[in-house]
Amino acid sequence: MKKNSKTELATTEDVAAIAHLLSCAFGFSKARSQEYLTNIGLETLRLIRGEDGRPVVCAGLLQTAHVFHRKPVKAANIVHVAIAPERRGQGLAVPFVDSLCDEAAKNGAVIATLFASTRPVYRKAGFELAGQEVVYEAETAALPATSRLAFERVELDDPRLVTAYAEKTLREAGLLVREAAHWNELRRAPNDALSAYLAEGEAAYLILDMSNKARLVVRDWFAASPEAALGLLSFLARFRSVYPVVRWHGAPHDDLVAAMPDKGWRLAHQEEWLLRVLDPAAALRQRGYHIDDARLTFRIGEAALQVEVSGGAVEVREAGTSGPAVSVQATAFVQLFTGFRSASKLAQYGLLAGDSADIRRCDQLFAGPPPWVAEHF
Numbered sequence: 001m002k003k004n005s006k007t008e009l010a011t012t013e014d015v016a017a018i019a020h021l022l023s024c025a026f027g028f029s030k031a032r033s034q035e036y037l038t039n040i041g042l043e044t045l046r047l048i049r050g051e052d053g054r055p056v057v058c059a060g061l062l063q064t065a066h067v068f069h070r071k072p073v074k075a076a077n078i079v080h081v082a083i084a085p086e087r088r089g090q091g092l093a094v095p096f097v098d099s100l101c102d103e104a105a106k107n108g109a110v111i112a113t114l115f116a117s118t119r120p121v122y123r124k125a126g127f128e129l130a131g132q133e134v135v136y137e138a139e140t141a142a143l144p145a146t147s148r149l150a151f152e153r154v155e156l157d158d159p160r161l162v163t164a165y166a167e168k169t170l171r172e173a174g175l176l177v178r179e180a181a182h183w184n185e186l187r188r189a190p191n192d193a194l195s196a197y198l199a200e201g202e203a204a205y206l207i208l209d210m211s212n213k214a215r216l217v218v219r220d221w222f223a224a225s226p227e228a229a230l231g232l233l234s235f236l237a238r239f240r241s242v243y244p245v246v247r248w249h250g251a252p253h254d255d256l257v258a259a260m261p262d263k264g265w266r267l268a269h270q271e272e273w274l275l276r277v278l279d280p281a282a283a284l285r286q287r288g289y290h291i292d293d294a295r296l297t298f299r300i301g302e303a304a305l306q307v308e309v310s311g312g313a314v315e316v317r318e319a320g321t322s323g324p325a326v327s328v329q330a331t332a333f334v335q336l337f338t339g340f341r342s343a344s345k346l347a348q349y350g351l352l353a354g355d356s357a358d359i360r361r362c363d364q365l366f367a368g369p370p371p372w373v374a375e376h377f
Helices: 012-026 030-040 093-106 119-124 159-171 180-186 226-237 255-259 280-286 330-338 343-348 356-365
Strands: 007-009 045-049 055-068 071-083 111-114 128-139 151-154 194-199 204-212 215-223 245-250 265-277 293-300 303-310 313-318 326-328
Touching (some): 012 055, 055 180, 071 093, 093 119, 119 265, 128 330, 151 204, 159 194, 194 226, 215 255, 293 330, 326 343, 343 356
Antiparallel strands (some): 045 055, 055 071, 128 265, 151 194, 194 204
16 A cells, blocks of 8 residues: 555544544534444544544445345445545545455455445446445325234334344345444434334334425335235325325335336436455355256356355355356456346356356356345445
8 A cells, every 4th residue: 555545443533533524525514423433333434544644534344244145245334435635536545445355354254345436446446336226216195005004113223123124134135234333324313203113013114214394214114025015105105294205225126116006106316336255255155046056167357166056055166277167257246246237148248258058057046136235335
């Protein structure tokens, strides 16, 4: 790394300077910066100091996992990378993120994920598109009101919400295994305007943000069945006299959209998150797979790995550099690994090559729901 670009732990003396960086980069108020640092913990903050000793770059490094086909893959979220305006464009971002990835790998993470405001910078650091953040919006007047699923108001930290969310991660691809920092940010309360509701039999839950009269925001939700999804929408319909629209984070193939009528909803926001594979062999070993009997050799850049899936067990070993293999560029491997793009599509784009039968088997191996996350981290 460059001179004066050593990555350090944040201290209590750095709080004011970090708040200034967050304000410059993300428009955080002083109160929001303090809330954010409290929620994620000062111990998660990493920074680079300028020659005068003040922080000029900071970010949070959160230990977590992303779930792929019912299996957690150990991960680190790199959150809110903030660079002082006077130091932008000086090449600090890539070595800083590299150092965070090195620390994450030493702590057991095999992948690192982030949202990027400037994708070219993070692509230089080995990150590539991996999944989506999708926000839907619907007119509350258009919501179905046919279900009478009973909800009760519960505390925001009710452990049944955590249990239900864990079940949700097993039905999707890419969702976070939330740690305290994630839940703290999700439950942050604007003027005490958050409420949580749990349906009978824990079939569904909602965390609602009612701070904006123009829009009801669903901070988090789960529906265990199509009937529960309909019941959740019907419960939201009861707010139609106050809020004209409702928004929620959802999957590219979303359960609430599927429970809606043909009209009445729209896409409000869509953004991709990025991922870097820190240890390809360990990452392949940890994730789950769609089929239970397969053997494939991957050539990822200079590395060659044989993956064997049998009876739910996964073996990954180094393979020889000769012989048949699916060859994939390192950045394209990210998209294959998460299921963001199929092997067939990557081959169509010239980013993957192999025998047609192996490519079809690769499609089957990594098949599943499209990857997404249920919050912006």
